[in-house]
Amino acid sequence: MTDLLALQVRCSDQVMFQKVGGESVLLDLASEHYFGLDETGTRIWELLAEDGAVRRAFHTMLEEYDVKEEILHRDFSNLLDELVQEGLLALVEESDGREKNIG
Amino acid sequence: MYSLSGYGEMIRDDSRMAAYVTAMQRSITEDSVVADIGTGVGIFAFIACRLGARKVYAVEPEDIIGVARELAAANGFGDRIEFIQKRSTEVDFSEKADVIVSDLGGVLPMFRTSLSDIVDARERLLAPGGTLIRRTDRLWAAVVESPRLYDKVSRPWLDRPFGVDLGHALQKASNVIVRTSGNDVELLTAPVPWGAIDYHELATVDVRGDIDFMARRAGQGHGLLLWFEGETADGVTYTSGPGGNSVYGNAFLPWEAPVAVSETDRIHVKISADLVHDEYQLSWRSRILDRRGDEKGRFMQSTFQGQAFAAESLRRRSASYTPLRNLEGEIDAYVLQQMDGTRTSGEIANLVLDAYPKQYQSWEEAVARVGELSRRYATGESSKPPVGTFVQFGST
Numbered sequence: 001m002t003d004l005l006a007l008q009v010r011c012s013d014q015v016m017f018q019k020v021g022g023e024s025v026l027l028d029l030a031s032e033h034y035f036g037l038d039e040t041g042t043r044i045w046e047l048l049a050e051d052g053a054v055r056r057a058f059h060t061m062l063e064e065y066d067v068k069e070e071i072l073h074r075d076f077s078n079l080l081d082e083l084v085q086e087g088l089l090a091l092v093e094e095s096d097g098r099e100k101n102i103g
Numbered sequence: 104m105y106s107l108s109g110y111g112e113m114i115r116d117d118s119r120m121a122a123y124v125t126a127m128q129r130s131i132t133e134d135s136v137v138a139d140i141g142t143g144v145g146i147f148a149f150i151a152c153r154l155g156a157r158k159v160y161a162v163e164p165e166d167i168i169g170v171a172r173e174l175a176a177a178n179g180f181g182d183r184i185e186f187i188q189k190r191s192t193e194v195d196f197s198e199k200a201d202v203i204v205s206d207l208g209g210v211l212p213m214f215r216t217s218l219s220d221i222v223d224a225r226e227r228l229l230a231p232g233g234t235l236i237r238r239t240d241r242l243w244a245a246v247v248e249s250p251r252l253y254d255k256v257s258r259p260w261l262d263r264p265f266g267v268d269l270g271h272a273l274q275k276a277s278n279v280i281v282r283t284s285g286n287d288v289e290l291l292t293a294p295v296p297w298g299a300i301d302y303h304e305l306a307t308v309d310v311r312g313d314i315d316f317m318a319r320r321a322g323q324g325h326g327l328l329l330w331f332e333g334e335t336a337d338g339v340t341y342t343s344g345p346g347g348n349s350v351y352g353n354a355f356l357p358w359e360a361p362v363a364v365s366e367t368d369r370i371h372v373k374i375s376a377d378l379v380h381d382e383y384q385l386s387w388r389s390r391i392l393d394r395r396g397d398e399k400g401r402f403m404q405s406t407f408q409g410q411a412f413a414a415e416s417l418r419r420r421s422a423s424y425t426p427l428r429n430l431e432g433e434i435d436a437y438v439l440q441q442m443d444g445t446r447t448s449g450e451i452a453n454l455v456l457d458a459y460p461k462q463y464q465s466w467e468e469a470v471a472r473v474g475e476l477s478r479r480y481a482t483g484e485s486s487k488p489p490v491g492t493f494v495q496f497g498s499t
Contacts, residue, residue: 018407018410020413023414023417027379027384027407034420
């Protein structure tokens with residue numbers, strides 16, 4: 001199983017992002033699909049968009065939100081999985097820079 | 104959809120008309136079948152007739168086609184022109200067209216479904232070896248200084264009107280395309296081509312380009328100016344470029360903040376136009392570097408960033424929302440149910456009045472509602488009233 005925190009992500013350059021209040025709208029130009037992220041999803045996206053480091057984003061979320069680590073790990077993982085499935089994010093392992101699917 | 108005066112302005116654009124007419128003169132013969140896609144008031148269809156075309160299809164989804172019909176009759180072209188009030192993607196011709204004339208773009212050739220409509224027409228409606236007019240568009244850009252245009256974009260949000268801070272909206276307001284005549288800009292760089300559209304070859308309707316500008320004079324960089332050069336036939340071109348007073352105008356893409364540009368600064372820009380649900384999303388990513396390569400400005404902008412979204416509307420549009428029909432929806436559903444080909448709109452309006460007496464003050468109001476739904480959802484096949492019948496419309 002891939003170590004979630006060891007992953008590096010890259011936001012697709014086909015994705016446009018706009019904050020709406022605390023939430024956000026994403027438009028994938030490739031699929032022409034719109035997506036919405038709630039407040040925490042938006043914060044995760046913003047953190048990942050900064051430098052793609054999942055570990056840093058995860059620990060920042062842990063500091064900013066009153067949440068148990070295992071619950072955040074589960075929700076974070078689920079969100080990344082969905083974003084990857086939809087082609088909004090590409091996941092890259094830190095060690096060798098190869099792109100791969102989460103799982 | 105243009106107004107009648109808008110069509111008039113297009114006809115008065117001499118360089119545009121000259122380029123189209125020259126191309127039509129070269130390609131239309133007495134045996135030609137011509138299609139005018141987006142005929143408007145019918146001008147290209149009439150010119151095709153004057154050039155001797157045997158048959159002309161004039162296709163236009165909007166009601167302006169009614170004016171075109173009247174003008175055709177007044178000029179004696181009525182027997183050669185078949186007017187079709189539909190989108191070109193919905194029509195079939197009994198004979199393929201030897202020449203298809205169209206001008207479906209706006210300030211840029213990428214306008215709503217303009218490119219996909221031409222591709223569709225080329226594939227389905229054009230005879231093998233047929234001619235498309237226009238045949239190519241070349242896309243141009245320059246970095247510009249324009250305090251007036253920039254003020255137009257930014258001042259409402261920066262000036263604290265009525266003592267209110269509207270500055271938060273500036274970022275959104277500067278992610279828009281401003282149509283301009285191009286007479287109020289100074290070019291800080293030479294114009295650079297960033298894309299070309301060959302309508303005979305076009306396969307994808309998204310357009311992208313990378314541009315490397317070198318500033319040729321110092322000034323305040325306020326954004327980019329885009330325009331196009333159309334080619335209607337071999338060597339026959341016209342431009343919508345700045346200063347030409349073209350009917351198309353130019354597209355000003357502001358930067359989020361002005362940048363003091365020095366001579367020999369380099370400006371890298373990536374532009375993309377992506378068709379999303381029948382509207383183009385334009386994005387422009389600009390990076391301004393001085394002669395040592397130090398970054399003076401960097402902007403990632405798009406018309407998507409300029410769109411207004413409201414959280415409640417987004418929730419209603421999401422797949423996880425469970426919608427419940429409101430009263431308006433119920434009335435519409437009721438009306439649509441009555442449209443089974445057996446009742447007139449007036450009869451349906453009577454039923455609506457009985458079913459929803461509190462919603463309508465008069466029969467005319469109900470007919471207007473039915474008429475609007477009929478315009479959108481009726482097949483268009485209907486028995487004609489006998490000659491001399493008085494027909495009442497709820498509204499037009």
